[in-house]
Structures are given as C-alpha cells and as structure tokens.
Amino acid sequence: MTRLTQFDVIRRNLSRKPFRTGILAAIVFLFSFTLYCGTVISQGLGAGTRMMSERLGADVLFVPYGYDGKIQNSLLRGEPSSFYLDSRFADDLRGEKGVDKVTSQLFIATLRAACCTLPVQLIGIDPRTDFVVRPWMAAVIDRPLGESEVVVGHKIIGRVGETIQLFNREFIIAARLDSTGMGFDTSVFMDLDRARRLLLLSDLGPHLNLPDQLDRNTFVSSTLVKASPLVDIKELVNALSQKYAVKYNLDFVVVAGMISDIASALHMFSGFVYIFSGIVWALALVVIALVFSAIVRERRKEFGVLRVIGASRAALAQLVITEALLLSSAGALLGTGTAGLIMRLFSAYISVALQLPSISPGTASLLFTGGGVFLLGLLTGPLACLPAVRKLGRIDAYIAMREEA
Amino acid sequence: MKNILELNSVSMIYGPVKALHDVTLNVREGEWVAIMGSSGSGKTTMMNIVGCMNKATHGTVFLDGEKISRLNAKDLTAIRRDKIGLIFQQFHVISYLTAVENVMIAQYYHSMADEQEALEALERVGLGHRARHLPRQLSGGEQQRLCIARALINHPKLILADEPTGNLDEANQEIVMDIFHQLHGQGSTIVVVTHSPDVASHAQRVVRLEFGRMVREEQPVERHVA
Ligand SMILES: Nc1ncnc2c1ncn2[C@@H]1O[C@H](COP(=O)(O)OP(=O)(O)OP(=O)(O)O)[C@@H](O)[C@H]1O
Numbered sequence: 001m002t003r004l005t006q007f008d009v010i011r012r013n014l015s016r017k018p019f020r021t022g023i024l025a026a027i028v029f030l031f032s033f034t035l036y037c038g039t040v041i042s043q044g045l046g047a048g049t050r051m052m053s054e055r056l057g058a059d060v061l062f063v064p065y066g067y068d069g070k071i072q073n074s075l076l077r078g079e080p081s082s083f084y085l086d087s088r089f090a091d092d093l094r095g096e097k098g099v100d101k102v103t104s105q106l107f108i109a110t111l112r113a114a115c116c117t118l119p120v121q122l123i124g125i126d127p128r129t130d131f132v133v134r135p136w137m138a139a140v141i142d143r144p145l146g147e148s149e150v151v152v153g154h155k156i157i158g159r160v161g162e163t164i165q166l167f168n169r170e171f172i173i174a175a176r177l178d179s180t181g182m183g184f185d186t187s188v189f190m191d192l193d194r195a196r197r198l199l200l201l202s203d204l205g206p207h208l209n210l211p212d213q214l215d216r217n218t219f220v221s222s223t224l225v226k227a228s229p230l231v232d233i234k235e236l237v238n239a240l241s242q243k244y245a246v247k248y249n250l251d252f253v254v255v256a257g258m259i260s261d262i263a264s265a266l267h268m269f270s271g272f273v274y275i276f277s278g279i280v281w282a283l284a285l286v287v288i289a290l291v292f293s294a295i296v297r298e299r300r301k302e303f304g305v306l307r308v309i310g311a312s313r314a315a316l317a318q319l320v321i322t323e324a325l326l327l328s329s330a331g332a333l334l335g336t337g338t339a340g341l342i343m344r345l346f347s348a349y350i351s352v353a354l355q356l357p358s359i360s361p362g363t364a365s366l367l368f369t370g371g372g373v374f375l376l377g378l379l380t381g382p383l384a385c386l387p388a389v390r391k392l393g394r395i396d397a398y399i400a401m402r403e404e405a
Numbered sequence: 406m407k408n409i410l411e412l413n414s415v416s417m418i419y420g421p422v423k424a425l426h427d428v429t430l431n432v433r434e435g436e437w438v439a440i441m442g443s444s445g446s447g448k449t450t451m452m453n454i455v456g457c458m459n460k461a462t463h464g465t466v467f468l469d470g471e472k473i474s475r476l477n478a479k480d481l482t483a484i485r486r487d488k489i490g491l492i493f494q495q496f497h498v499i500s501y502l503t504a505v506e507n508v509m510i511a512q513y514y515h516s517m518a519d520e521q522e523a524l525e526a527l528e529r530v531g532l533g534h535r536a537r538h539l540p541r542q543l544s545g546g547e548q549q550r551l552c553i554a555r556a557l558i559n560h561p562k563l564i565l566a567d568e569p570t571g572n573l574d575e576a577n578q579e580i581v582m583d584i585f586h587q588l589h590g591q592g593s594t595i596v597v598v599t600h601s602p603d604v605a606s607h608a609q610r611v612v613r614l615e616f617g618r619m620v621r622e623e624q625p626v627e628r629h630v631a
Pocket residue numbers: 419422423424442443444445446447448449450451
C-alpha cells in the first residue's frame with residue numbers, strides 16, 4: 001500500500017522547483033559553512049594564544065639587532081633561522097636589579113633534515129639555567145638530556161627511541177612534546193653545548209654566518225629574561241637596553257606585547273568571522289522570508305483547496321514550516337559537514353596559512369561546535385518562514401480556492 | 406426521518422449586500438434537494454455556510470445535530486472534513502498530484518491515505534484507468550469526476566455540490582447524475598445548486614432563492630428515467 005503524507009507533498013514541491021530549493025539551501029549552506037569554519041579557526045587560535053602565553057615563561061627575549069622579527073617568526077610559525085649573540089650578555093644580566101632569571105638558547109636552522117619535509121629549527125637549551133622549556137618538557141622527560149639525545153616537537157616524524165639525523169649525525173629521540181600550535185612543534189631541542197659543537201663541527205658551519213668576533217665556545221642566539229615580581233617590564237627593558245644595547249648590538253621582544261598583538265589579531269579575526277556570519281545569517285533570513293512569502297502567495301489556491309478538503313490551518317503551517325526545515329537542514333548538514341571535513345583534513349595547512357599559533361580542536365570540541373552550528377542553520381528556515389506562515393492564517397480558503405492558479 | 410440540516414432565519418450580510426435574508430430550510434437525512442435561483446440570489450453563499458466555509462451573520466445552523474453557527478474555524482474544519490463532501494463548478498484539484506494522489510490527500514487529512522480505497526473510488530467514477538495521470542492530462546469531465554471521487558472518499562453524510570455540471574457537456578452531466586443516483590441510493594444526502602432544470606429534475610425537492618430569500622419550495626417536474 002502506497003502512503004501519501006504531507007511529507008510527500010512537501011518533497012514534491014521542493015523538487016518541482018529545484019533551482020529555488022537549491023538557492024535557499026545554498027544560503028543556509030554558506031551560513032553554516034562560514035560560521036563553522038570561522039568558529040573552529042577562532043577556537044584554534046584562542047587555544048594557541050593561551051598555550052603560547054603558558055609556554056613562554058620569559059618576559060623579554062634579547063636577540064641580535066634586527067632579529068626581533070626572526071625570533072618571532074621562529075616562535076610563532078617555526079620558520080627556522082640562525083643568529084648569534086655574545087653569551088657574556090647573560091652573565092652581565094645576572095647581576096642586574098629587577099632580573100629574576102636568565103637563560104640563553106641557541107637557534108640553528110637546518111636547511112633540511114632527513115626526518116622532515118619542512119626545515120627544522122634546532123634549539124639548544126641550557127640545562128643549568130633554563131626556565132622556559134623545562135617546565136613543560138618535564139611532562140614528557142624527567143631527566144637531563146644525554147649527549148646524543150633530543151626532544152622533538154609534536155610534528156617531527158619519528159618515534160621515541162628511534163634515531164633522527166641532524167647535520168649528518170644520529171640522535172636518539174628521548175621524548176616528544178605535546179602540540180603547542182607554535183614553532184616549537186617543528187623544533188628539535190638538545191643541550192646547548194652539544195648544539196654549539198654540532199654547529200662548529202658540521203660542514204654547514206661556514207654557511208651559517210657565524211661572526212668572527214664571537215667566542216666559539218660560548219656563543220648563543222638569544223637570552224631570555226624573567227623579571228622579578230612586581231617589576232615594570234617596560235622600565236626594566238628600557239634600563240637594560242640603555243646599558244647594553246650598543247655594547248652587545250641588541251634588539252628585544254617583549255613577550256606580553258607579542259602575545260597581546262596576537263590576541264588582538266585573533267580578536268579581529270573572530271570579530272570578522274562573527275560579523276560576516278551574522279550578515280550571511282541575516283541575508284539567509286531575509287531571502288528565505290521573502291521567498292516563502294512569495295511561495296504562500298503563489299500557492300494560495302492550492303492551500304485553499306487543501307483547507308477545503310480538510311487540512312487545518314495548523315496542518316498548512318506545518319506544511320510550510322517543514323518545507324523550510326527540510327531546505328535549511330539540507331543546507332546546514334552539507335555546510336557543517338563540508339566545513340567539518342575541511343577543518344579535519346586541512347587544519348594544519350590553515351594554521352600555517354594564518355601564520356599565528358593555533359591548536360586544532362579535538363574531535364569532541366569539533367562535534368560540539370558542529371552540532372551548535374547545525375542547529376542554528378536548521379532553525380534558519382523555520383524562523384524565516386514565520387511571517388509567511390502568519391500570512392497563511394489570513395487565507396480565506398474558499399475565496400483563495402477560486403482564484404486563478 | 407431526522408433532519409441532517411436545519412437553517413433557522415439565516416442571514417448573510419456583506420456590507421450593503423444582503424446575500425441571504427432570513428432563510429429557513431430543513432433537509433432530512435437521505436434527501437436529495439436541488440437549489441435554484443438566478444445569479445447572485447445567494448445560492449453559493451448558502452452552500453458556503455452549510456459547508457462550514459463561512460459563518461452566517463444571523464441565525465442558527467444545525468448540521469447532523471451540531472450547532473455549527475457557533476463553532477470556531479478549527480472545529481468547522483473538522484466538521485467539513487468528517488461530514489461533508491464538497492463539489493464545485495470549477496475543478497479544484499492539486500495540479501502536481503496524480504488523480505489517485507488527489508484522492509489520497511483528502512484521505513490523509515481525514516485519517517490515513519489508503520491507495521487501494523482511493524483507486525476503488527476512482528473506479529466508481531469511471532477513472533480507474535486514469536489514476537496515474539496528472540490533472541492537466543484529464544478532460545474537464547474527468548477532472549470533475551475526480552473531484553467527486555475525492556468528495557466521496559471519506560464517506561461524508563452530506564454531499565454539497567455547487568453547480569457540479571456547469572462546465573460539463575450533456576454526456577458528462579449524465580455520468581455525474583448517475584453517480585449521484587448511486588450515492589443517493591446508498592443513503593447519502595445530496596444538496597445540489599444548479600441553473601439547469603434538467604439537473605434539478607433529478608432531485609426530490611427543489612428550493613428556490615430570489616434576492617437572498619427563499620421564495621418557494623416545489624416538487625420537481627416529473628421526470629422520465631430512460
Ligand atoms: N465575499 C463577498 N463579499 C461581498 N459580497 C459578496 C461576497 N460573496 C458574495 N457576495 C454577494 O452576495 C450575493 C450572492 O452571491 P452568491 O455567490 O451567493 O450568488 P449565487 O446565487 O451563487 O450566484 P451564481 O448563480 O452567479 O453563482 C451577490 O450579490 C454577491 O455579489
């Protein structure tokens with residue numbers, strides 16, 4: 001027995017006007033798609049920024065003059081670079097008022113490592129003074145690194161215990177760090193002295209532009225400072241710069257400033273996403289409202305006939321609302337589905353393209369956000385068709401029925 | 406026999422127009438009544454009131470014992486759906502549904518669509534072979550028969566037909582009258598509005614309206630059934 005329900009009537013109507021149906025669904029698609037992608041990217045950036053302020057325990061990074069941009073690129077995006085600073089600067093700093101902790105790091109860019117398709121940033125850390133990397137490295141390894149051991153960032157290929165080749169030498173992967181969404185993900189950490197010797201011994205050494213005047217046994221790349229509690233960072237930086245900038249040819253990056261720059265970039269991005277989604281949503285509401293008003297006007301006669309053969313007003317309202325619901329559910333499902341898939345597959349590329357620290361949300365968070373966006377998309381149609389439904393109530397069945405179709 | 410329909414002093418006023426004026430009419434169950442009158446005399450107005458599509462300005466209307474002149478739109482819809490089969494001069498069908506689906510949609514709003522029963526209804530009006538055709542593929546007479554099949558599908562107690570043969574040729578008119586005779590024979594009450602004395606002559610009683618008033622009741626001219 002074939003059944004016929006309102007649902008068949010609705011389906012018949014939607015498929016009778018494939019173009020109109022397609023356009024309306026497409027608008028809802030666009031809305032769900034932008035909102036979902038935008039929200040997920042924003043969330044990733046937000047988590048990345050939070051992670052970054054947690055991970056960068058230093059207040060100020062001192063680098064050679066002109067390298068403030070390079071170290072930011074290295075930290076944020078993992079663009080490897082090599083630069084050199086006199087290690088005596090760190091010793092000078094230790095006696096300064098307002099300086100709590102000082103440590104130095106060595107940044108060496110590998111042109112290419114066997115492990116990786118991307119160039120890798122080698123970071124040498126000083127186990128005696130380090131206060132930046134060790135706190136979160138402690139989560140994965142609870143002993144000092146051995147002579148030929150490295151800790152690798154999240155995106156570096158190779159299992160713990162396996163070896164990795166750097167400058168034609170083999171190192172054992174002692175631990176792998178969790179994802180940070182920062183340049184650390186494509187970095188390899190080793191002992192500072194070991195890194196320095198590696199650089200000098202490697203045949204790449206001459207190409208890395210090591211200045212002649214630096215002591216071959218002590219040079220570093222950057223010196224990181226943690227200020228004493230309650231010290232005004234700006235004043236401290238001013239004082240230190242005045243004293244040492246010329247002597248050591250210094251530049252500096254204030255971490256709080258860097259993070260707040262990123263945070264404001266993130267706010268701008270999120271603001272743009274939500275404003276744009278809002279505009280698309282308003283557009284969707286208006287277009288669907290107008291089209292459904294037109295639909296109700298155009299189908300007055302048909303609705304009149306349905307009323308006369310026994311459809312209640314509620315049944316007709318249900319007919320129209322369900323039609324809108326079907327439209328928007330198709331659009332919302334495709335929109336969130338496509339966006340979810342793209343976020344899943346390309347989140348790494350997207351965060352690289354954005355050039356900001358970003359951590360892709362986990363599956364649960366992705367599903368949760370997707371569910372919310374889908375619901376919002378789903379509601380768009382029924383919400384937008386309400387004015388048309390109200391008009392429906394004013395149709396005088398018998399008169400409408402007699403109108404020309 | 407009890408009255409299925411009772412109109413007591415019913416008036417319908419559209420602004421300055423008194424479409425119905427103090428009309429009183431009783432129709433007994435199983436009766437076949439024809440309503441005649443010149444154009445604009447209020448026939449359709451009366452059918453709309455009886456058919457629960459409009460409410461009278463004054464007076465009371467009982468349908469199958471229920472006072473419909475007091476009901477709200479929702480209850481009127483329910484009565485119309487459950488007790489009345491409506492047939493019009495124009496063929497009001499849903500253009501994108503096939504013949505059988507047009508019948509089934511009426512079943513659906515009444516209770517539940519049953520294709521078998523819908524096909525049987527089409528068979529009864531001689532449209533069994535056109536069940537899968539869309540309305541635009543049917544002739545006027547066939548569309549009218551489709552409307553009749555749809556009006557009958559939920560076994561209404563009262564069939565209201567407003568000029569059901571107005572757009573039909575003689576042959577189709579005869580077919581429709583035959584169907585009405587069958588229904589009447591099965592006990593249905595039929596009220597038919599017509600301008601045609603020939604159609605009216607099938608009824609047991611003819612009611613005449615002039616300027617919104619009932620002028621007289623008469624027995625139809627004796628008719629020779631061929
Ligand atoms: N909705 C309405 N608003 C105003 N006047 C109306 C309305 N419906 C009907 N009338 C008027 O009421 C009167 C009766 O109309 P009705 O349609 O009942 O006539 P009728 O007897 O069915 O005529 P016909 O034989 O031409 O169909 C007419 O003068 C008509 O103009």
